[in-house]
Amino acid sequence: MSTLTAGKENNSGGIGNLRLLPVFSSGLPGGPRVLELYRYISWLLTSLFYLLGPPDSPVYFKLGVIAALLVAGRVSVYLYEHNSEASTALLGLVSVETVGIALLLIPTGGLDSPFMWYALNPIFMAAVLLPGVYCWLVLCVFLAAASTGTVLLHEAASILTVWGEDSWLVLVFLLLTTAAQLFARLARQLSRAYDSLALAHRVTEHSLAHISSLYQALEAFSSGENPRRLAGLLADYSMKLSGSRVGLCYLELDDGSEYWETVDPEGLLPRGVEKEATSAVGHYLKEGVKSKHYLPVVGADTGKYKLVCLPVQSPGAHYGWLGFGVSDDETENDARAVHFLAELGAVVLERCKTDELAARLLVSEEQNRIAGEIHDGASQYLFSIVYALHALGRRKGSLQDEQVQRQLSLVQETANRAARELRASIYRISPRRRGEQVFIAGMSSYLQRLARLSGVEVDFKHEGDEEDLSPALRKAFYRIVCEATSNAVRHGKCDSIKVSLRMVPGDMCLEISDDGQGFNVIAPACKGLGLANMRSLMSDFNGDFDVQSGSGKGTSVICKVPAGVTADHAHTGGGNIEGCCG
Known part of the structure; x- marks a missing residue:
């Protein structure tokens, strides 16, 4: 109802920029109604006593006074609410209300007037709104006016005589004014404490939002072997962590390939900014500068805009480099978090290089092992066969000779040994020859671990051959x-998950469904990149990605891949299946 504005205490004794304290503002429960509620209660009670008690004035006169006081009180409340930012207006309002109530006390009984208790309203307002001296000045005005009214009505000798007879009432008002001052000071201290707590709460929420974004980024980076996808993730989280409206990322890999990704939902950057930024920042960073760089950009409609660019390097x-945009009238926000993100991106790229080197070393080691097996086994047998056939070719005589027959038997036995050795090597190398399904076994193992750790029921069904x-x-x-299963457990709070995998040529389909809380697919409450990552993975295979969900209806994730898709269509790379999810 009220919109009383927060402010600071003025200890100088002057007016200054006086505003209502936060404890009386809409920021705290019940705050804006405290003084207003007392005003109306005091009006009601004092009006009843005035109407039913002395002085003996006509009823219509008393009703007129009561109505006028109500209108004046309502107008005062309105003016206080709408002038809470103007210090001079506040002083004027308190002064006018003080004079008006003081004039009301004279004909309605002076110190015996019921409206003496209504006169506490401007005293309280002065205690809250103005420096301490004004509160006592208001009290002095009321006591002087009320005493004058008592002298006139009762023909007392002097004001001092009146104060002597009603000393208890004067004492009560002195104590109430002192209490108002003390409570106002307490309110100031509470308001400062409230402001400090509110600031700490905002800082904590901001920090938690950053931690959440960095966690989501790290989770998304775990599948970021596609450089273009990684550049897009870096640009998106650069915008989120900085609180900016623009995020950019430029990556240049060892093979000379370049990837530029921009997140600019409002279209703030002009055309051609990619080339300009890449040239300027690239030249700047190649000079060996490690800190951030500012690149001015002039937009067609947005005026001047600058990019804060940070190097992505190990x-x-x-x-x-990684960047975010700020306008000239804004200050860069959370550059340290974006710098950490740039370092995280460099770590991911370094890890990808390390993984690639490790995979090549693993292949090389396996090739050496296979070569050793062939050399020590089948190669020796084949050499023996060649040597024996060469010797038989130089021997004179018939193939029916007994010695020739013995030699041929040895050659046949050696060939059989070589064939067995080759078959054994092939069996050891090829899981398919052994009848193993590594992919299915790995996925089944992961789902079993998920079921044990999360306490959910997991049903995994598969059809077809993983070699397809x-x-x-x-x-x-x-x-x-x-x-999908991680989201079902963490966000969906599900009790059961069903995973169905069909590996039939021309009909490859993966479906993950749960019985969790579900969510609004059009406007999800969580703005993470999980769904975007899954959709991006399917787009690499020209596949279809569909999410079906609703509040309280669970969630189903359906992925379909068209026929004829091979590894050449994708960029997700090979590697160990068990290491894909960290």
Whole structure:
């Protein structure tokens, strides 16, 4: 109802920029109604005593006084609410109300007037709104006016005589004014404490939002082997962490490939800013400067805008830069969080390089092992066969000779040994030859661990042969299962999850459904990148990604991949399936 504005205490004794304290503002429950409520209660009670008691005035006169006082009180409340920012107006309002009530006390009984208790309203307002001296000045005006009215009505000798007879009443008003001063000071202290707590609460919420964004970024980066997707994630979280309206990321990898991603939902940046920024910031960073760089950008409609650019680099390599935009009348916000994000992006790229090198070393080691097995086994047998056949070719005689037959038997036995050795090597190398399904086993193991740790029931059904899926598609499906089931447990609060995987050529489909809380698919409450990551993984295979959910209806994630998709269509890479979800 009231809109009383927060302010600070003025201890100088002057007026200054006086405003109502936060304890009386709409910021605290019940605050704006405290003084207003007392005003109306005091009006009602004093009006009843005045109407039913002395002085003996006509009823219509008393009713007129009561109505006028109500109108004046309502107008005072309105003016206090709408002039709470103007210190001079507040002083004027308190002064006018003081004079008006003082004039009312003279004909209505002086110190014996019931409206003496209504006169506490401007005293309280002065205690809250004005420096302490004004509160006592208001009291002095009321006592002087009331005493004058008593002298005139009762023909007393002097004001001092009246005060002597009604000393208890004067004492009560002195104590009430002192209490008002003390409570006003307490209110000031409470308001400062409230402001401090509110600021700490905002800082805590801001920090938690940053931690949440960084956690989501780290979670999203776990599947960021696609450089373009990683650049998009960095740009998006750069905008979120900085509180800006623009996020940018430029990555340049060792093979010379470049990736530029911009998140500009409001269209603030002009065309061609990518080339300009890449050239300017690239030249700046290649000079060895490690700190942030400011790049002015002039937009067609938005005026001047500048980019705050931070390097994405590790101690041993430079990968590009990460930026966010601020206008000239804004200050850069949370650059440290974005700097940490840039370092995190560099760590992810460094990890990708390390993983790639580790995979190549693993392949090289396996190749050396296979070569050693072939050299020590089948190769020796084949050399023996070649040598024996060469010796038989130089021997004279018939193939029916007994010695020739013994030699041929040895050659046959050696060839059989070589074939067995090769089959054993192939069996050891190929899980398919052993009848194993590594992908299915890995996914089943993950779902079993999820069920044990989260206390949910997981039903996993699969159909077909995993060999019909490319390695890249297997990894993408595994990541989608990890993301969808994790969301079902953390956000959906589900009790059961069903995972269905169909691996039939021309009909490859993954479906994850749960019985959780569900959510609004059009306007989800959580703005994380989980759904976007899953949709992006499917887009690499030209697949369909669909989410079906509703409040209290659970959630279903359905992924379908068209026929003929191979690893060449995707960029998710190979690698260990079990390591995809961290």
